[in-house]
Amino acid sequence: MLLSTSNSRHLIGQLVLLGDSGVGKSCIVLRFVRGQFDPTSKVTVGASFLSQTIALQDSTTVKFEIWDTAGQERYAALAPLYYRGAAVAVVVYDITSPDSFAKAQYWVKELQKHGSPDIIMALVGNKADLHEKREVSVQDGIECAEKNGMFFIETSAKTADNINQLFEEIAKRLPRPTTS
Ligand SMILES: Nc1nc2c(ncn2[C@@H]2O[C@H](COP(=O)(O)OP(=O)(O)OP(=O)(O)O)[C@@H](O)[C@H]2O)c(=O)[nH]1
Ligand SMILES: [Mg+2]
Numbered sequence: 001m002l003l004s005t006s007n008s009r010h011l012i013g014q015l016v017l018l019g020d021s022g023v024g025k026s027c028i029v030l031r032f033v034r035g036q037f038d039p040t041s042k043v044t045v046g047a048s049f050l051s052q053t054i055a056l057q058d059s060t061t062v063k064f065e066i067w068d069t070a071g072q073e074r075y076a077a078l079a080p081l082y083y084r085g086a087a088v089a090v091v092v093y094d095i096t097s098p099d100s101f102a103k104a105q106y107w108v109k110e111l112q113k114h115g116s117p118d119i120i121m122a123l124v125g126n127k128a129d130l131h132e133k134r135e136v137s138v139q140d141g142i143e144c145a146e147k148n149g150m151f152f153i154e155t156s157a158k159t160a161d162n163i164n165q166l167f168e169e170i171a172k173r174l175p176r177p178t179t180s
Contacts (some may be wrong), residue, residue, distance in 0.1 A: 012063045013174050016083045018107040019092035020100040022127040023069035027157035028092065029068045032167055037158050044070040045084055054167060062171040064088075071103075079107075080114060088120045088170055095125045096133040096152065101140070108148050120173050121150040126164060129156040 017025040026048070027041050030162060033052045053063040067082040069075070083089055089111050093104040104123065111121060123145040125136060138154065145152035151169055155162040 009059065010061050010063070011171075011174055011176070012065060013088055013171070014065045014067075014086045014092060015088040015170070016067045016069060016086040017090045017092060018069055018083065018126075019071055019113075020094070020097070020103040021073075023071065023092045023094040023100050025071065025092050025098070026068050026069045028090075028124070028126060028155060028163060028166075029066055031157045031160055031163045033066075035160075037160075040159075043072060044068060046070055046075060053168075054164075054171060056168070056171055060123060060171075060176075061162045062174060064167060064171075076143060079110070083111060083115050083119075086116070086119060087174065088122070089115060090122045090166070090170070091125055091150075092124045092125045092126050093136065095136050095141075096127055096130050098135050101125075101136045101144075105144060108150070112148070118175075120170060121148065122166065122170055123148075123150045123152045125152075125154040126157060128154040128161055130158075 019025055026044050030036055033050050046056055048068045055061050069079055069082050091104045091107045093100040119159045125141045141152050153162050153166050
């Protein structure tokens, strides 16, 4: 089941993060769930699970059940286990790394081929605080997202910029049940 609901005001959204190793997936989750940043963040092994509930302005609550996958190549074969049942996929790249942007596009194609047809996809350019080292333009991010029907945002797990906004925008896009 993609979206379990206890009732119309309390939604549960299963979310998976995908992207190259080192782009900051675990740091984004840590910032969102605990409000912290770890500059010595270790590579994820396999995947890790966390959850966080947010309240929207209309007093709906959304509980995100988050699978933070491992970006290292050796774990790539595990990814379908996590994205297959997901209602939301957040594809992350690092704005200082064109390679990670290419990898993000690979994940988008993978999701289009094997993900749920109604999956909500977000494209996230992380490490926006490193603007002096930027190598992927905002425009390239926007174009890629538009082409693939995705929501786009640039974030910084380090400064917390746009992290809550990312999850709020996703929450707004979750389908609401028609009956309570
Ligand atoms: N400057 C800056 N550094 C960041 C940011 N987010 C993460 N980092 C750093 O990038 C490195 C990798 O972050 P992780 O969150 O562990 O990367 P990951 O995508 O989870 O990597 P895997 O688990 O191997 O897939 C760490 O050294 C972080 O401190 C950010 O927004 N800005
Ligand atoms: Mg990680």
